[in-house]
Amino acid sequence: MQEILKAIEEKDCKKVATLLYNKVDSLEDEELKEVLEKAEKLAIECEDFELYKLTTYYFHEILGIDKVPEFEKRAEEKETFDAKFQLADLYYMIGELEKSLELYRALLEEETAKGNLEHVGRIYYNIALVHEELQEYDKSLQLMEKAEEAFRNLGDEEDLLRVQIHHAYVKFEAGDTYEAKAMLAGLLSKIIDKRDLIVEVHLSFEEIFEEDEDYDAALQECLYAMLFAKGTDYEEIAFGSLMDVLWQLFLEDDFETIYLNIDMFSSAFPDMKDFFDAVKAIALFKDDKMEEEEVSKYVEKVTDQRQIDLLELLGEAEL
Template structure:
């Protein structure tokens, strides 16, 4: 059972692994299993003083079990200075308290002089304004992020901010300018997660333009760049979202014509991609139901199988 694997990792102090497992498997756990996982995770988060794990625990208690542990986390986080306040602001935002998140980020700005930390705080403020669809304010804050990070030695955070700036320009309605900004960053950014972020930004732009073939290709590039990183799950979820959108629009041909390239490039997920292809063929009236059921039963990964069932709307 996945809950046992998570609890084992927590008890053995493998917190980084446990955080990844919790995030990935959260939807597969029953309330009873989740409660057990969160109880152990809270204990270990306090023992190891792991702010990120404690934030995850507090969020999932509220989101999935309706249990409010925010006060306890606030007390814990405020004792940890800058890092604690950053995690607290992020948690406020996750729980739907954007004004409290902004207040906390502004508190950091008053007390910090280090340009890298100031850059992180301005970045956080930009994300809150984006979620509120206040794109002009978000762009203003991301420019302050870049100004501060240019004074620091952390090139990765600077590049991440510049990628986000390109995405915000798209959100503000300037697609041509956004493409130009993101394309200029492609040669600068090293292979891996950051390059995957650029491809996902392009994916959203092309999807918005209803250029679904290009959007599919950008998803593939993002997955290949994110391979071996924690960002792979985000890229994979973006692909699933795009497939679902195409199914809602009855654009089945784009799906089944795209899946062979995913199978070729990422053979370890071949069964899943073949399942998606057959679901699209079935919905387009090209094959029978039994052809779909056959492949779904061969997908042993429980999460991937559940995604296929979701894409098939459980009718298969």
């Protein structure tokens, strides 16, 4: 919490947004309310609608406080592309998909008329995400291609690659698993020096393997994602993906897959060894291969409260 408050004091809106995204789950409601109020005030002062969108979303989704009308009013008053774009994204985030589509389409018409290719590419991509959420995968794929064309014409390689990664993922969602894998593999050589994009590719592979119930491969992809994400804004996302796989394995009573694979993570991340050793001990206990007293010895070594909470959660997993 103190790190976020310091970033707010320094008026570093980008850092505040990143910290909020990564650490929101670790804050108690009262702490979160205090942080969001200060971050919201900063966002309004600096007219940073991306940060403002994030605070509005967390107020709405976590604390049950509806500040969307206030956001709408300020976006209408400001009448800039960014204000309206972030409002459309906010609608998407809170599940107001028709409102999101309506605003995006209006923006697309405006920005196309102005010839703003960068804005056009972003709009096509975000409309594609809405159709993906609606499970209208054919429409989503068509719009991904339009976004790619816009970024290609701009010479914007990074955004082009980012869209291509998600394009492959939507292919997977549409049922073209092998084509999706081939597309992702084809992108790897192009992103070798872009760690965040490498993480996105490995997380996409992870979800494909998890869907196929190939959990050994899914865990291997989690390992790659976490290694490339270390020290970046993607660190929490990659760790969260691993926790999702572990949770699923505990739910399915597939304890063997856990305790056979978890040593990879203990070896790769020595600073988290106690946590991963404790996960292994719980899995062994669940599989009747370790006594409860022995498990306690491993669990007691873990001192980070968040990790303790995660161990409790995994230990209580039931179908």
